[in-house]
Amino acid sequence: MLKKMLTEDVIRIHESAENWQQSIEFACQALLDNGAIEPSYVDAIFRSHQEIGPYYVVGPGIAMPHARPEDGVNRLSLSLTVIKQGVNFDNEENDPVKLLLTLAATDSVSHVEAIQQLVELFMNEEHIEAICNASDTAAVRSIVEQY
Amino acid sequence: MKIMVVCGNGLGTSLMMEMSIKTIVKNLAVTADVDHVDLGSAKGTVCDIFVGTKDITEQLVAQNVEGEIVTLDNMIDKAAMKERLSEALTKLGAL
Numbered sequence: 001m002l003k004k005m006l007t008e009d010v011i012r013i014h015e016s017a018e019n020w021q022q023s024i025e026f027a028c029q030a031l032l033d034n035g036a037i038e039p040s041y042v043d044a045i046f047r048s049h050q051e052i053g054p055y056y057v058v059g060p061g062i063a064m065p066h067a068r069p070e071d072g073v074n075r076l077s078l079s080l081t082v083i084k085q086g087v088n089f090d091n092e093e094n095d096p097v098k099l100l101l102t103l104a105a106t107d108s109v110s111h112v113e114a115i116q117q118l119v120e121l122f123m124n125e126e127h128i129e130a131i132c133n134a135s136d137t138a139a140v141r142s143i144v145e146q147y
Numbered sequence: 148m149k150i151m152v153v154c155g156n157g158l159g160t161s162l163m164m165e166m167s168i169k170t171i172v173k174n175l176a177v178t179a180d181v182d183h184v185d186l187g188s189a190k191g192t193v194c195d196i197f198v199g200t201k202d203i204t205e206q207l208v209a210q211n212v213e214g215e216i217v218t219l220d221n222m223i224d225k226a227a228m229k230e231r232l233s234e235a236l237t238k239l240g241a242l
Contacts, residue, residue, distance in 0.1 A: 060223075
């Protein structure tokens with residue numbers, strides 16, 4: 001499933017980001033480019049961060065920005081963004097964040113399989129480290145292909 | 148035993164935790180109904196244990212929800228998740 005969803009065009013590597021806001025913009029760009037989400041979806045991610053905080057930072061160095069289907073999702077999609085130098089999300093236990101997986105779901109069930117595989121990936125420290133240190137998108141893709 | 152996982156939108160991170168928690172309670176041989184909900188709907192929900200990350204549980208505490216509240220630092224560390232859930236389950240007499 002990840003293999004199918006995380007094609008090379010939705011994998012982006014950035015050396016750094018000025019702040020968490022910019023890293024979210026980076027993390028959503030590929031899905032805006034391919035029409036999977038509307039700009040309103042990015043706004044909704046910022047809004048929920050403002051209201052609730054960085055709750056979508058799921059583990060050490062990993063964030064999964066997302067909002068709700070009705071916030072502007074055109075199709076079920078994922079994108080993967082690496083910020084090599086990391087960025088702080090004010091989430092003490094898990095900063096700095098280096099890996100962002102933007103999730104855009106169209107309903108509450110169709111993304112279940114993708115989430116299951118993301119959990120598997122997130123628990124594989126070796127793979128996460130390799131992704132965060134990858135020199136190009138092809139190197140990231142070679143790991144994602146195993147899921 | 149009813150366990151409710153809470154997150155901001157009720158479909159991403161809570162689903163992630165729900166899957167791990169289902170495995171954990173099964174391993175602990177506890178019969179529990181595990182579901183997920185968004186923060187806005189949590190207040191009116193009746194359950195024994197609420198689970199969420201710090202940002203979420205702080206708000207649950209502020210909302211005075213009824214039930215044990217389990218706070219997680221992250222959603223990937225299954226060992227910590229098991230430890231904290233076990234504490235709550237013991238307190239409720241389910242373990």
